Amino acid sequence: MSTYIIQGAKDDYEVVIGLEIHAQVISNSKLFSGASAEFGAEPNHNVSLVDAAMPGMLPTINAECIRQAVRTGLAIEAQINKYSVFDRKNYFYADLPQGYQISQFKYPIVGEGVVTLDLGEGRSKAVGIERIHLEQDAGKSMHDQHPTKTFVDLNRCGVALMEIVSKPDMTSPEEAGAYVTKIRTILRYIGSCDGNMEQGSMRADVNVSVRRAGEPLGTRCELKNINSVRFVRQSVEVEARRQVAILEDGGVIDQETRLFDPVKGETRSMRSKEEAHDYRYFPCPDLLPVIFDDAFIEAARATLPELPDVKKARLVEELGISDYNASVLVAEKESANFFEAMLAATVKATGKDAKVMASKVANWVLGDLFGALNKASKGIADSPVSAEQGAELLALIDDGTISGRIAKDVFEEMFNRGKGAGAIVDEKGLKQVSDTGEIERIIDEVIAANPGQLEQYRAGKDKLIGFFVGQVMQKTGGKANPGVVNGLLKPKLDG
Ligand code: ADP
Numbered sequence: 001m002s003t004y005i006i007q008g009a010k011d012d013y014e015v016v017i018g019l020e021i022h023a024q025v026i027s028n029s030k031l032f033s034g035a036s037a038e039f040g041a042e043p044n045h046n047v048s049l050v051d052a053a054m055p056g057m058l059p060t061i062n063a064e065c066i067r068q069a070v071r072t073g074l075a076i077e078a079q080i081n082k083y084s085v086f087d088r089k090n091y092f093y094a095d096l097p098q099g100y101q102i103s104q105f106k107y108p109i110v111g112e113g114v115v116t117l118d119l120g121e122g123r124s125k126a127v128g129i130e131r132i133h134l135e136q137d138a139g140k141s142m143h144d145q146h147p148t149k150t151f152v153d154l155n156r157c158g159v160a161l162m163e164i165v166s167k168p169d170m171t172s173p174e175e176a177g178a179y180v181t182k183i184r185t186i187l188r189y190i191g192s193c194d195g196n197m198e199q200g201s202m203r204a205d206v207n208v209s210v211r212r213a214g215e216p217l218g219t220r221c222e223l224k225n226i227n228s229v230r231f232v233r234q235s236v237e238v239e240a241r242r243q244v245a246i247l248e249d250g251g252v253i254d255q256e257t258r259l260f261d262p263v264k265g266e267t268r269s270m271r272s273k274e275e276a277h278d279y280r281y282f283p284c285p286d287l288l289p290v291i292f293d294d295a296f297i298e299a300a301r302a303t304l305p306e307l308p309d310v311k312k313a314r315l316v317e318e319l320g321i322s323d324y325n326a327s328v329l330v331a332e333k334e335s336a337n338f339f340e341a342m343l344a345a346t347v348k349a350t351g352k353d354a355k356v357m358a359s360k361v362a363n364w365v366l367g368d369l370f371g372a373l374n375k376a377s378k379g380i381a382d383s384p385v386s387a388e389q390g391a392e393l394l395a396l397i398d399d400g401t402i403s404g405r406i407a408k409d410v411f412e413e414m415f416n417r418g419k420g421a422g423a424i425v426d427e428k429g430l431k432q433v434s435d436t437g438e439i440e441r442i443i444d445e446v447i448a449a450n451p452g453q454l455e456q457y458r459a460g461k462d463k464l465i466g467f468f469v470g471q472v473m474q475k476t477g478g479k480a481n482p483g484v485v486n487g488l489l490k491p492k493l494d495g
């Protein structure tokens, strides 16, 4: 039985979730026309006669969109269908001038695959993928531009979407959230979608049902267009609670499409199954089936980078990084790239083995750097400290030029002023003092200046050694090498 407890439930219920993710394909032009697919242009500037559905216009398949769908399928270890068909899905909408959407129904380009969720503390779960099909996006109705009119922007009309359909394999809000996160990570790694949920280039329809222990799957409701990972989690929670309340009241669940309202924390009915459209799918007579060969698939495979799961395993197994640190580093491509560039530069600067330095670099990136970036509300792509500069700093700690304590101050300066570590250490005279002669002289001064404390120490108050260490550090502005100070101080105090 599931470990997720649905709030307010008297019996033992399981929530079941399946997701349909719409991901806008990264391509220069649209799925069936040469118009630009770029986001953010002036309304109706990226619209060809095909997108506007002028009579007699014919769609032409954009091979790049096919290639991106194939790459995505390969990244989730899916069956790639060398034969697929585009169908017309008929419905009327003001921002869909064709009166139908060209999509795929019976013969999608990608078949069954699998995605592994990272659930923290070493827990993982495999979630099945049903299929990925390609389809056109619709335009955008703008209801807020005029008091009595709705405007239509067709820039998005005809842009390629991948619809990634999961199996109903998830059983908690946490898993649903982890699934969306993982799909987004994979799409961003391979560059088939930018995954920007705030801009709508990736959005999820969340299907939710509940069932009592051991029962068959319950009736599902579909929550439309959820646009953040947090809302995916919240919507599942709210909807599962609603369904359980109905069942415990002796009611039945109507299969329907619902809208999640994050402000009110509730879902509302949009349309029921009875009102649902009959789309009258049929093969688009303007397009031939899509057929390609193994060479096309292998060429697409050759363009894939190291995928996040493989990278994580390598970080843990070959570099000895903790499971948690490796998960965080690989979750965003930019973080992983930064880490790897910094590790390479650190190895070069210190002459040490990657395995020896890897955990130090990981700790520094996830602790010092991420901490400072969070505080400054910056992403790693805008880090004022480069991977090479980070490596220079670690190398200065490694060869004893500065202590770990001083390094924190140096890093703050680097972060705020964009200057290199070496330059700051020189400029501020922060080099660690390891010269035994100089430290010995300071120790003698400190002991001479504190006869009372010395007497108490010698009378058995051992703890006072901390006082003397503190005095020496203060006199050297924190620059004395603590190891050297400790080694020299005790024999002198003991007399
Ligand atoms: P439709 O085209 O009507 O949306 P699909 O067969 O494409 O139907 O399924 C849509 C999604 O619903 C899939 O992601 C699937 O995993 C999910 N799903 C199917 N049955 C259930 C269920 N009982 N509970 C939760 N999710 C489900």
Ligand code: MG
Pocket: 020, 205, 222
């Ligand atoms: Mg659906």
